[in-house]
Amino acid sequence: MLEIKDLHVEVEGSGEKILNGVNLTINEGEIHAIMGPNGSGKSTLSKVVAGHPEYEVIQGDILYNGESILELDPDERAHKGIFLAFQYPVEVPGVTNSTLLRESYNTIAASRGREELDPLQFEDYIEDKLELVQMAPEFLNRSVNAGFSGGEKKRNEIFQMAVLQPKLSFLDETDSGLDIDALQVVANGIKQLHGDDNSVVLVTHYQRLLNYIEPDFVHVMIGGRIAKSGDKELAIKLEEKGYEWLNAYGTVNGEGK
C-alpha cells in the first residue's frame, strides 16, 4: 500500500535536513508504530506523506499503491485515502465541525465517484460516528477546534477519521495530552476503525498507547531514519531501556541530527 524509498527531506528553502533516507513498507491491514525521541523526524515523516508544503523531498520516493505521490497536492492525496491526524489540530473559527466534515466527506466522495450526501443524510451518517468517540451531537455545531480542550481536539481528529474512512492513516501523537479515560476512548475508536482494508501508522512517544492497540510492527526513528524495526517487543524494550540504547544506530551512520 505505502512504500517509502530512501526518503531524504529538508525544510523548504532552508537547507535544514530532517529525513536522511527513510525506508518503510506498509501493507494493507497492518498497524505500524513509529517511535523515537524528540526531533528524530517522526512528525515530519507523517507530514511529508500528507504533502505539507513546508518540506521538500530532495531524494527518494513515496509510492502509494505503486504510484509516486510526490507531485500530488495534499487534497489529492486525501482523495486517495491518505489521512493525517494532526499533532496540533488547527482552529478554524466560525466554521462548524459539521460544515467542514460534510464538505470534506462530499469532496472526497465526489473524487471517488461516490454519492454525495445532503445535510439530512449526512446527519444520519455521522450519528454513530459520534458515539465511537463518545461526543455529544452539540459538538457538531461548534467551530472546528476553536476553544476545544487538548483532549477534545484529539478526539475530533479520530472522529474525522471515522467520518472520512481513509485507507491509510498517520496518527501523529494522537495519544499525547490525553488522560487515561480519553486515551481509552481514542484507542477504542482507532481499533474499531481499523480493518483488513486499511492501515494505521501510530506515531508516538510512549508505549502506553500500544497497550491498547497492538501493532504488527514497531519502528524506531533516530536522526531522520529508521534505526531499528521489530514487533511489539521492541516497544517494551524501549520503554525499559530508553532511546539511549539505540543511539548507536543513529550515529554510526554519521547522519545524526
Next chain:
Amino acid sequence: MSETKELESMIGEEYKHGFSTDIEYEDFPKGLNEDIVRKISAIKEEPEWMTEFRLKAFRKWEKMEEPDWFNATYESPKFDEIQYYSSPKDKPKVDSLDDIDPKIKETYDKLGIPLEEQKMLSGVAVDAVFDSVSIFTTFKEKLAEAGVIFCSISEAIKKYPELVKKYMGSVVPAQDNFYSALNSAVFSDGSFCYVPKDTICPMELSTYFRINNMDSGQFERTLIIAEENSHVSYLEGCTAPMYDKNQLHAAVVELVAMENAEIKYSTIQNWYSGNEEGVGGIFNFVTKRGLCKGDNSKISWTQLETGSAVTLKYPSVIMKGDNSVGEFFSVAVTSKRQQADTGTKMIHIGKNTKSTIISKGISAGESDNSYRGEVKISKKAENARNYSQCDSMLIGQTSGAHTFPYIESANPTGKVEHEATTSRVGEDQIFYLQQRGLSEDDAISLIVNGFCKEVLKELPMEFAVEANKLLGIKLEGSVG
C-alpha cells in the same frame, strides 16, 4: 402671467424634444460646467427647483477641494475628461454573449446567474430586458397594494416632488463633501422608496431594478423614507462585475427613519477592480448616511465590499431620536492592488441611543484594507452605547490591514467598547483543510467565510448564498 408661463412651457417643450433627439445621436460633451448641469436636468425633464438644486451643488463643488486624507494612493480622477451623462447610444455595443470577455462570462457562470440575466448585465439588447421590466411591474403592483412607493428617482421627482424636495439633501447636504456635491450636481438616476405609516414593506426591494439603473450611470442617488411604524429592507448592487467606461462612481444614499421605523440596507458591491498591475477599475467614492429621526427608530447597514480599485465609503447613522439604534455590519475584501478605506460614523444625539459596529477586513495580494470608524457621543446623548469590533485577516505576505478608530464623547454617561484583532491565514490552516480533501481555494473560502460569519448572517437569505460564492471567487488563487 399665465401667458408668460404658457410661453415658457412652449419654449421648454420645443427645446426638450429637439434636445433629446439630438442627444440620441450625438456624444454628450465631456467635462463639467453649468451648461452641462442644465443639460442633464433638461434631458431628464426636471422641474426648475431640481435644476436649481443641481446648480447650487455645482457652484459649491467648484469651490471645494478634492479630499486626500484617505489611506489610499491613486491618481485623481480627471474631472474634465469625464462624460457626466451617457445616453444609451454611448454604451459599448454587445450583440451576443459571445462578444463578452470570457473572464467575465466565467464569473457569471460560477455565480450561477441565469443566462437571461447575464445578457441583461452585459447590456445585450434582448427580450430579457423586457422580462425584467415585467418582473419589476409585478413588484410595483404588489407594492402599490401595500401603499409603498418604489420607483426611479427621476420618476419620483416628477410624480412626488413634495417628498423629494423635502428629503433630498436633508441627510447628506450637497456641500457635505466633495463627492456628494458632485453627485448632487450631476446624478443620473437612482431609486426612491417611500414606506407609509404603519406599513411593513411586503418584500425585499431587490437587485433587478438596480441593475437597470446602474446601466444608466455612475452617479446614483437613492432616497428611502420610512414613516412611523414602518419597516423596509433594501438590497443594492449586483453580484456581477461590470466594466464601467468611466472610472468614477460617486453615489449618494440617504435614509430617513421616523418614529418606530426600521430600515435595513444591504449592499453587495463587486465593481470591476482593475487588473493584477492595478490598471483600471472603479473608484468607488460613495456617501451613505441614515437619519434615525424619530424615537425608537433603527437603521442597519450591511455591506459586502469586494470590488473597485479604490473604495472610500463610510455608511453612517445619525441617531437623533431617543432610543434609536444604528448598526453597521461590514465585510471588505481586497486583493490584487485594490485599496479600501471603509468604515462608519455613528453619531449619538438622542438619549439611550445604541450603536453596533462589526467590521471584517480581509486583505490578499498586494492590497491595502483600512477600517476607519468614528463614534461620536454628543452632550445630550444620555446613556449612549457603542460596541465596535474590528477584525482584520491577512492572506499572504504582501497585503496590509489598518484600523483607525476615532472616539469622541461629550457625555460622561456614554459607554464605548472597542475590540480589534488581526490574524493571518496560515499555511498550517490551509494544509489542515487540504488534508481533509478541500482544494486550496475551497480551504481559503471556508476560512474566510468562517471569519465573516457574524456579518454574512445579517444579509437577507437570497443574498447570503451569493455572498458566499462571491467571497470564494474573489479570493481564488490568492495564496501562492
